[in-house]
Amino acid sequence: MRNRVCPSCPCDHGDKSESARLDRRDFLSKSLLAPAALLVVLEGKPADKAAAAEAPPPAAYDPTRHNYAMGIDPGKCIGCGRCVEACKTENDVPREPFYFRTWIERYVIQTDGETVVTSPNGGIGGFAPTTETGILRTFFVPKLCNQCTNPPCVQVCPVGATFTSQDGVVLVDGSYCIGCRYCIQACPYGARFLHPVTHTAEKCTFCYHRLVKGLVPACVEVCPTQARIFGDLKEQASPLSRFTRFNPIQVLKAHLNTEPKVYYANLDGEVR
Amino acid sequence: MISAAQPLTEVLQQIKGYIYPNEVELQWGLLVVVYPYVTGLVAGAFILASLARVFNVREVQPTYRLSLLTALAFLIVAPLPLLAHLGHPERSFEIFLTPNLNSAMAMFGFIYAWYLMVVLLLEIWFDYRKDAVLWARQGKSWLRFLHRIFTLGANDLSERSLRLDRRAGRLITLIGIPSAFLLHGYVGFIFGSVKANPWWSSVLIPIVFLFSAIVSGIAMVLLLYMLSCLVRRRDVDMTCADKLASFLLYALIVDFSLEMLDFIHRLYAAEESIHILSQMISNRLFLSLIVLQVLLGTVLPLLFLTLVSPAFRTHGRAVVKAPAELRRLVYFGSAMLIQMGIFSTRWNVVIGGQLFSKSLRGLTVFKLELLGVEGFFMSALLLLLPFVILYLLVVVLPPWPDREAQVEAANSAETAPG
Numbered sequence: 103m104r105n106r107v108c109p110s111c112p113c114d115h116g117d118k119s120e121s122a123r124l125d126r127r128d129f130l131s132k133s134l135l136a137p138a139a140l141l142v143v144l145e146g147k148p149a150d151k152a153a154a155a156e157a158p159p160p161a162a163y164d165p166t167r168h169n170y171a172m173g174i175d176p177g178k179c180i181g182c183g184r185c186v187e188a189c190k191t192e193n194d195v196p197r198e199p200f201y202f203r204t205w206i207e208r209y210v211i212q213t214d215g216e217t218v219v220t221s222p223n224g225g226i227g228g229f230a231p232t233t234e235t236g237i238l239r240t241f242f243v244p245k246l247c248n249q250c251t252n253p254p255c256v257q258v259c260p261v262g263a264t265f266t267s268q269d270g271v272v273l274v275d276g277s278y279c280i281g282c283r284y285c286i287q288a289c290p291y292g293a294r295f296l297h298p299v300t301h302t303a304e305k306c307t308f309c310y311h312r313l314v315k316g317l318v319p320a321c322v323e324v325c326p327t328q329a330r331i332f333g334d335l336k337e338q339a340s341p342l343s344r345f346t347r348f349n350p351i352q353v354l355k356a357h358l359n360t361e362p363k364v365y366y367a368n369l370d371g372e373v374r
Numbered sequence: 375m376i377s378a379a380q381p382l383t384e385v386l387q388q389i390k391g392y393i394y395p396n397e398v399e400l401q402w403g404l405l406v407v408v409y410p411y412v413t414g415l416v417a418g419a420f421i422l423a424s425l426a427r428v429f430n431v432r433e434v435q436p437t438y439r440l441s442l443l444t445a446l447a448f449l450i451v452a453p454l455p456l457l458a459h460l461g462h463p464e465r466s467f468e469i470f471l472t473p474n475l476n477s478a479m480a481m482f483g484f485i486y487a488w489y490l491m492v493v494l495l496l497e498i499w500f501d502y503r504k505d506a507v508l509w510a511r512q513g514k515s516w517l518r519f520l521h522r523i524f525t526l527g528a529n530d531l532s533e534r535s536l537r538l539d540r541r542a543g544r545l546i547t548l549i550g551i552p553s554a555f556l557l558h559g560y561v562g563f564i565f566g567s568v569k570a571n572p573w574w575s576s577v578l579i580p581i582v583f584l585f586s587a588i589v590s591g592i593a594m595v596l597l598l599y600m601l602s603c604l605v606r607r608r609d610v611d612m613t614c615a616d617k618l619a620s621f622l623l624y625a626l627i628v629d630f631s632l633e634m635l636d637f638i639h640r641l642y643a644a645e646e647s648i649h650i651l652s653q654m655i656s657n658r659l660f661l662s663l664i665v666l667q668v669l670l671g672t673v674l675p676l677l678f679l680t681l682v683s684p685a686f687r688t689h690g691r692a693v694v695k696a697p698a699e700l701r702r703l704v705y706f707g708s709a710m711l712i713q714m715g716i717f718s719t720r721w722n723v724v725i726g727g728q729l730f731s732k733s734l735r736g737l738t739v740f741k742l743e744l745l746g747v748e749g750f751f752m753s754a755l756l757l758l759l760p761f762v763i764l765y766l767l768v769v770v771l772p773p774w775p776d777r778e779a780q781v782e783a784a785n786s787a788e789t790a791p792g
Binding site: 123180198200205260278280283286287289293296 | 392393394395397398399400456462463465469472473474476477482565568569570571704728731732733
């Protein structure tokens with residue numbers, strides 16, 4: 103039996119010789135005190151409350167310790183559109199087919215060299231079977247805000263309502279945005295829209311409200327094939343690090359020097 | 375469903391190729407077309423005024439004050455389309471309070487305030503002060519009251535004080551020329567610096583904007599001058615009109631050359647975007663770009679002005695010797711065509727830049743609504759408003775040279791001994 107337990111480790115630091123000396127008399131006298139002790143516990147001792155208040159708080163979220171990014175493996179995407187649906191639900195994105203924080207594109211490259219790209223309702227509900235003939239190759243590509251390291255949207259915002267957080271996520275302060283739409287024009291990826299009700303700019307936030315709780319973005323959570331890999335660039339050992347280490351990585355529109363943080367594995371040259 | 379959704383659903387059916395889903399809604403509509411058109415007129419009218427003031431082009435002196443008042447009337451209206459366009463106009467003051475200094479658009483408030491307060495209002499004040507002091511002594515009571523307020527109590531008409539007015543006016547015009555360039559060059563920069571958009575992203579855009587501004591400003595003052603003569607039943611000073619037409623032609627040649635340079639450069643460089651941009655020009659912008667902007671708005675006035683104006687006179691004569699009556703008609707017609715052409719230029723830049731997808735795979739359409747803040751009537755109202763403001767300004771501060779002469783005569787009669 104252990105009468106003193108070290109709070110920090112499972113090992114037994116108790117004085118065994120003392121516990122061995124517990125005789126019948128001691129046992130009975132301590133047993134009589136037990137109900138009284140239980141009552142005190144149930145009542146809640148004021149001294150306990152004070153002790154709880156003095157205890158250090160649970161480790162607070164420290165944004166400086168993270169730099170979030172996402173890996174996407176188009177080879178794994180099956181175009182089910184569950185990520186798009188989850189994003190709309192999680193973030194209250196208007197349901198109309200022209201407001202998206204994330205969407206799926208299907209590329210059909212034909213033998214004659216023509217490329218047909220579609221994204222019906224952003225891919226929600228999946229894609230109808232291809233009707234094209236002479237298909238050379240076809241694949242799906244999830245799209246979202248690229249959380250650029252050099253974000254043009256942040257540069258052009260006249261009031262600084264859109265900004266890069268300390269943990270590397272480009273966010274919009276909806277209470278500050280004046281709705282000039284310059285950021286939407288500046289985004290090379292079509293990742294922003296003006297919310298039709300709030301009249302402020304909207305975009306993917308990597309589900310920031312989930313990140314600070316230690317959760318992954320909703321799209322990543324629901325992806326059945328793990329085509330989306332979420333992670334922290336400051337973490338050496340993570341699925342994202344592994345993903346970027348073992349795949350040839352491309353980013354979208356690299357020539358614009360926006361330095362995206364959404365990394366695509368083995369991306370087809372047709373994708374813009 | 376959200377009210378905005380209905381027209382967007384219609385757009386969905388007219389998309390050609392593939393566009394990113396968020397591109398279905400065009401972000402900048404007619405109001406943003408009106409904005410560069412109006413600021414262009416401000417800059418152009420001011421540069422015309424500076425021709426008389428700084429470069430001593432005596433022939434255009436009759437339009438000096440009219441140019442200043444035109445610039446002011448349009449400058450007052452310039453921020454209104456932007457304000458009406460904002461999702462949250464009530465937060466617009468944040469541009470002044472907490473500007474993002476990395477943003478070109480954040481500079482708008484400062485450049486606007488500088489131009490209005492330091493350049494235009496001061497120049498008008500120094501130029502009109504002497505007349506306002508004199509007008510405050512005669513005329514209708516409410517006008518006298520306004521003139522008295524205008525003088526701000528500076529009633530000194532001594533030679534020394536008038537010399538100061540002239541010097542200050544000249545200095546402000548000197549500062550005003552680069553400021554006018556800044557005002558409209560900046561508007562061009564707003565578009566030219568968007569690297570995400572191959573239609574806008576060009577270092578030439580600010581310069582093209584500037585010269586098209588000069589063209590539109592001179593054409594507008596020419597129109598207003600001729601109309602004012604008609605209303606006031608005065609003869610058009612043909613020396614002035616000829617000179618204005620010549621300057622209009624010079625500016626138009628530079629403007630057209632720059633636009634052609636931009637066009638040829640794009641065609642020759644043939645970057646990734648060339649296919650979608652060619653499709654856009656031949657499909658969506660054929661009427662507004664090829665017909666209205668280039669043929670009717672530029673080539674035709676170029677031809678007319680080259681033939682009729684004395685810009686390229688040989689042996690003291692224009693290419694075609696035309697009587698004053700015909701020249702007036704040609705000038706008026708050309709200036710009207712130029713206005714239409716420059717408005718089309720603004721349309722083609724602003725709307726054209728949003729008709730193709732940044733995926734470079736498809737084209738969309740622009741649905742112009744009649745009613746609502748972004749509608750046709752609102753923009754029409756904002757385009758008419760400067761003329762109403764100009765009318766009021768002209769009533770309070772008559773810009774006519776003969777009016778000055780009258781005041782001068784009345785004044786000398788008053789002060790004459792006996």
